Amino acid sequence: MNLQQSFYAQAPRHLVAVDCIIFGFEDSRLKLLIMQRMVDPFQGSFSLVGGFVLESESTADAATRVLQQVSGLRNIFMDQLHCYSDVNRDSGSRVISLAYYALIRVEEHDRKLAIQHGTQWLALDEIPELIFDHRKMIEDALFRLRDKAHFHPIGFELLPEKFTLSQLRSLYEEIYQRVLDKRNFRKKILAMNILEKLEEKDKTTSKKGAHLYRFDKQKYEQLAQKGFVFEI
Amino acid sequence: MNLQQSFYAQAPRHLVAVDCIIFGFEDSRLKLLIMQRMVDPFQGSFSLVGGFVLESESTADAATRVLQQVSGLRNIFMDQLHCYSDVNRDSGSRVISLAYYALIRVEEHDRKLAIQHGTQWLALDEIPELIFDHRKMIEDALFRLRDKAHFHPIGFELLPEKFTLSQLRSLYEEIYQRVLDKRNFRKKILAMNILEKLEEKDKTTSKKGAHLYRFDKQKYEQLAQKGFVFEI
């Protein structure tokens, strides 16, 4: 027990933080929740939202906590991205940071909390200079999002519960940054049999109105268990 | 500066470790370098090789250092896997661990160092119970290896510089755990034009002898830059 104590006791201890790359989809644009710090340190500078990992929580717990504080939302899709640990990455102190990316339905986001925390949704081309290595984190998160979205039905996490196929397609066009053929896209996604077609129509973007659909998660999970692989 | 100091000063500090999932390929089997601890704490129990992250190094630095200590090798292929941070994952103390997976050429591995560190190469089905969450780390690493190998030419990191197409195929059969058609495999890999066919033959496994090949990394990188995507 002495040995064991010294084994741990002699090791250095580190500040460990989480930083969250929070994606949203609004006005057919992929956006990120960016914070402008209203207090020191680094007052006025732009950054991702983040926080330190406490003694009593895992890094995922910490990220969940930070996400909830800043968005008011629970049960957010979230995935570990990468650990950033360059000794000098944080100019204030040596901090090891775990980046998580999250997908949020912008319309469910609490606007009051946004003002309170000094956060705003910015499209990818509107993002100003960020502190530390946060820009790199975003780039890595974009790659990961593309990768993940390719074979997993995570796009739905960014859309309202009910959405049109045009919305869905424009979401994937934003993610992949390329145009997708309308007919082929419909054919492919409908053939998967994981969307529930609703009676309702959305008439906000056309006179004719577009059918609304809902992602049927249960059906997807059933199919996935039988070996079905989502791909778009 | 006061504010900034307190901002960091109030945050808790953590022990941060790296654990390495080290893959090798020997006798047509995928193997892992497993350590049996010869000293306390946890004497006699099996684990991955690992160590604490020091103040002056990144987590990647730490993993590189540990790999070098245990294998004698530099310039090893290595990639961050995941951060494991459950509060109680380490029964000795709260330790946040970053897992890295690495690919090694077993025949270049220093056997003396292996004995010295109490490590051995074990096939996947020979691995005993491991401490903490190391088993889970291995499972995750296997998934990642399959994923990565699918679109990146990392298999060559596990083979000798010169190898036969049969060796290469049996490597991928091990990684994917399924048989690959001999003709289709040859067709596909040779069509990529990233292998250099040597005059030499390897006669250790057949009377006829099999041609040796070498991975042409430069050619691959040229092609990759032009948009070519390795896939096997």
Added chain:
DNA sequence: GCAAAAGTGTTCCAGATACACCCATGG
């Protein structure tokens, strides 16, 4: 001469891609 691994082509099928016109309706 035979065992044992190396080496070699063709056919078939499924899924991806390319592509252009009619529909419904609010203004």
Added chain:
DNA sequence: CCATGGGTGTATCTGGAACACTTTTGC
């Protein structure tokens, strides 16, 4: 009545999968 986005089908191409026999040579 017309502008606007919604909705639909077919032909072609490409890449993956299946599949069996000949070659070489050490023993």
